[in-house]
Amino acid sequence: MLERSDILDARERVRDTSRRTPLEYSHTYSSMTGADVHLKLETFQRTGSFKIRGATNRIATLSEEQKAAGVVTASAGNHAQGVALAATRAGVDAKIVMPEYAPIAKVKATRSYGAEVVLSGTDYNEAAERAHEIEREEGRTYVHAFDDEMVMAGQGTLGLEILEDCPEVETVVVPIGGGGLISGVATAIKEQRPDVRVIGVQADGASSAAKSLEKGQRITLDGVDTIADGIATRSVGEHTFDHIEEYVDEVVTVSDPEIAVTITYLLERSKTVVEGAGAVPLAALLFETFDYDEDETIVPLLSGGNIDLNTLTNVVVRGLVETGRYLKIRTVLTDEPGALEKLLEIFTEHRANIYAIHHDRTSRDVEMNDTEVEIELEMRGPDHVDAFLEALREAGYEVDVLV
Numbered sequence: 001m002l003e004r005s006d007i008l009d010a011r012e013r014v015r016d017t018s019r020r021t022p023l024e025y026s027h028t029y030s031s032m033t034g035a036d037v038h039l040k041l042e043t044f045q046r047t048g049s050f051k052i053r054g055a056t057n058r059i060a061t062l063s064e065e066q067k068a069a070g071v072v073t074a075s076a077g078n079h080a081q082g083v084a085l086a087a088t089r090a091g092v093d094a095k096i097v098m099p100e101y102a103p104i105a106k107v108k109a110t111r112s113y114g115a116e117v118v119l120s121g122t123d124y125n126e127a128a129e130r131a132h133e134i135e136r137e138e139g140r141t142y143v144h145a146f147d148d149e150m151v152m153a154g155q156g157t158l159g160l161e162i163l164e165d166c167p168e169v170e171t172v173v174v175p176i177g178g179g180g181l182i183s184g185v186a187t188a189i190k191e192q193r194p195d196v197r198v199i200g201v202q203a204d205g206a207s208s209a210a211k212s213l214e215k216g217q218r219i220t221l222d223g224v225d226t227i228a229d230g231i232a233t234r235s236v237g238e239h240t241f242d243h244i245e246e247y248v249d250e251v252v253t254v255s256d257p258e259i260a261v262t263i264t265y266l267l268e269r270s271k272t273v274v275e276g277a278g279a280v281p282l283a284a285l286l287f288e289t290f291d292y293d294e295d296e297t298i299v300p301l302l303s304g305g306n307i308d309l310n311t312l313t314n315v316v317v318r319g320l321v322e323t324g325r326y327l328k329i330r331t332v333l334t335d336e337p338g339a340l341e342k343l344l345e346i347f348t349e350h351r352a353n354i355y356a357i358h359h360d361r362t363s364r365d366v367e368m369n370d371t372e373v374e375i376e377l378e379m380r381g382p383d384h385v386d387a388f389l390e391a392l393r394e395a396g397y398e399v400d401v402l403v
């Protein structure tokens, strides 16, 4: 098992490569929850996530011979960028195998940190197979994304920072994918302050740690389904599972809509871009998936900010829908002059602002002398949506809410 001294040693090794990220009190989330909320903003870490910490520690602990032979890993996401920059900073050659479908922005970012990118396989598992072949063929060291004590120790340096910057902390909330982050953070915290609660958070559609703890043994999910790609992992590691069992007080899950709403809150209120995996700790707090007391000092660890712009667009729309700020409806009008104008009078009366309107007389879904209308609207919240829909229905329109 990992020890606190491993994490203290890691801190010396990662000091020059990674940033000490800010920990800030949040008025917004404190007043929303009644707790005393301080955000650990690892989104401002170099490469956009905590992964540089573990990768730097792992590479620093290689022998000179291993360093000369280089490293290899497989990743479609943050670990790729973390290993790439850590290796470059240490003067070690790195090959990163990414699945062929990997978003071009991630491939470019990984290359820009100085690694050679090998595109192979259709998914992560096939990419990992190729990376292990390269490990054997070229004598490189495989840098595991989570199930490695030196990687876990590097991630644990975040736990030390949280205790130092927020000594009054009572609960720390951490995302779990493969479990490397929480293993390091929980070890750092529990060995120094066993009174501090450590809560792990997964997505509903990738809840391997929660299910493994329930069963008392490590299980592998058949598949994963979540917008939080950083934690879309089918199983936690062997070593990480031992640490989670030993140190983590509770593991909870959040849904994709809850994650989407949290990302939009962070954007709008905190002016901070956070990816799905990074947002789950705050989502768990806002949607009360664990119990906490009034005024309890809670630190959600926002672990990364690398969100693809297409994903972000979808998430923002979803977040607006969930918070009653975006509405898409369909109704049918009689095809006669003035019918649309009459409908729109209700919109004006209720200040429902139109983004887009589609008026279709040729739709096969309506009678010959009817017209189908689909309208996208900007709204002010759930009460506004309810009052507006009620007014439309009272005026005799049959309305389908599409989103």
Ligand SMILES: Cc1ncc(COP(=O)(O)O)c(C=O)c1O
Pocket (backbone or CB within 6 Å): 049, 077, 078, 079, 145, 146, 175, 176, 177, 178, 179, 180, 181, 182, 230, 231, 275, 277, 278, 303, 304, 305
């Ligand atoms: C942003 C972000 N948060 C959390 C995690 C989960 O880390 P771990 O796999 O060590 O549990 C990851 C993993 O890639 C990540 O990229």
